[in-house]
Amino acid sequence: xxxxEKYSRLSRLVGRPGLTETVSVDRIVSxxxxxxxxxxxxxxxxxxxxxxxxxxxxxxxENSVLFPLGGITLQNxxxxxxxxxxxxxxxxxxxxxxxxxxxxxxxGVPMGFAIARHSFRGRGLLRGLVxxxxxxxxxxxxxxxxxxxxVVGLSSGFFTTVLAHSVYxxxxxxxxxxxxxxxxxxxxxxxxxxxxxxxxxxxxxxxxPIISPAIAAGFVFAWLRSFEDFIRVFFxxxxxxxxxxxxxxxxxxxxxxxxxxxxxxxxxxxxxVALAVAINFRDILEYV
Numbered sequence: 672x673x674x675x676e677k678y679s680r681l682s683r684l685v686g687r688p689g690l691t692e693t694v695s696v697d698r699i700v701s702x703x704x705x706x707x708x709x710x711x712x713x714x715x716x717x718x719x720x721x722x723x724x725x726x727x728x729x730x731x732x733e734n735s736v737l738f739p740l741g742g743i744t745l746q747n748x749x750x751x752x753x754x755x756x757x758x759x760x761x762x763x764x765x766x767x768x769x770x771x772x773x774x775x776x777x778x779g780v781p782m783g784f785a786i787a788r789h790s791f792r793g794r795g796l797l798r799g800l801v802x803x804x805x806x807x808x809x810x811x812x813x814x815x816x817x818x819x820x821x822v823v824g825l826s827s828g829f830f831t832t833v834l835a836h837s838v839y840x841x842x843x844x845x846x847x848x849x850x851x852x853x854x855x856x857x858x859x860x861x862x863x864x865x866x867x868x869x870x871x872x873x874x875x876x877x878x879x880p881i882i883s884p885a886i887a888a889g890f891v892f893a894w895l896r897s898f899e900d901f902i903r904v905f906f907x908x909x910x911x912x913x914x915x916x917x918x919x920x921x922x923x924x925x926x927x928x929x930x931x932x933x934x935x936x937x938x939x940x941x942x943x944v945a946l947a948v949a950i951n952f953r954d955i956l957e958y959v
Contacts, residue, residue, distance in 0.1 A: 723939055730932035751930040751937075760917035761934070767829065767913070768897035771836035775893045778837070779844025780886060786845065787852035798849075805842040812839070813906030820907060827909030835907045836900065840893030844886070851885035895942065 730748070734741030751757065785791075786798050804812065816835050817827070825831055859881070863873045879886075901915035908916065918934070921927050 726932050726935045726939070730936040735928070747929050748933045750927070751933040754927055754930045756912070757914075757917055757921075757927065757930055757934060760912040760914045763912050764898050764914040767832055767836065768894045771833050771897045772840055772890050772894040774833065774837040775840035775844050776886065776890050779841050779889065780848055782841075783845045783848030783852065787849045801842055801845045804839045809900070809902035810906075813903045816903070817906045827907050828911050831907045831909070832904055832911060832913075835903050836893075836897040839900070839903065840889075840896060843893040843896065844889035847885040847889045848882060851882045855881065891946070 728740075729735065731743050731745070732741045733744050733746075782797075782801065786794060786801075813835070816831070816838075820827065820831050820834075855878075859877055860873050863877045868876065899915065901913075901919065904911075904913045904916060914934075918931055921931060
């Protein structure tokens, strides 16, 4: 059948009343689906960002509620920067998160290579065990680690918190690395070897630069999960100051709560700027 005959037949079919009505209905359904997805997307964005926007506004107001809206003031930020215990807890949490994410990265990258590129007995079991900290409820993990640390004689504090958060952050490193290596073009490594590069040079100059966005994505999320964690720190942190524990105490005892909104605002802005810089530098969200 020639093209002209096909077009002629299609024209006759479209000219039928029933088919025309079907086409119109399909267009209406498609339009509703398109606008519905836009409405759903906007609703999700509003749901996620409205509480953050509220915190941002309240950090500059005299009242602790939006309505009635009080006067504009910077006294809340003065209270924050004069609250040494809260600032010390924030620095401690940032340090713990950095150390924990670094340890998880040093352990997770080789583990990701082992799972993605080598076959050995227990490989499937190892892959499953890596995901366990991600699936285990925080309270169960916190109690389990507390019991373990007491059995081996480790006092709760900085070291136990770093261990707990390193285990918790391991899946955020291993999974993106394994996913990136699964689609990695091994011909690039073979080409480098053909040009005279040894195994170390291939790893340093070819493999790691290509998978570095996946590693960066894992590090960022391991850092964030450690920084914002409360449940695990509550069980294994002991008397160590942590930002989440400090803010929880402020809410429970209603002391220094005026500094909470400014602290939350600064954290949101710092994390947003860091993610924006990371996305512009290397598209790390591709591997999340």
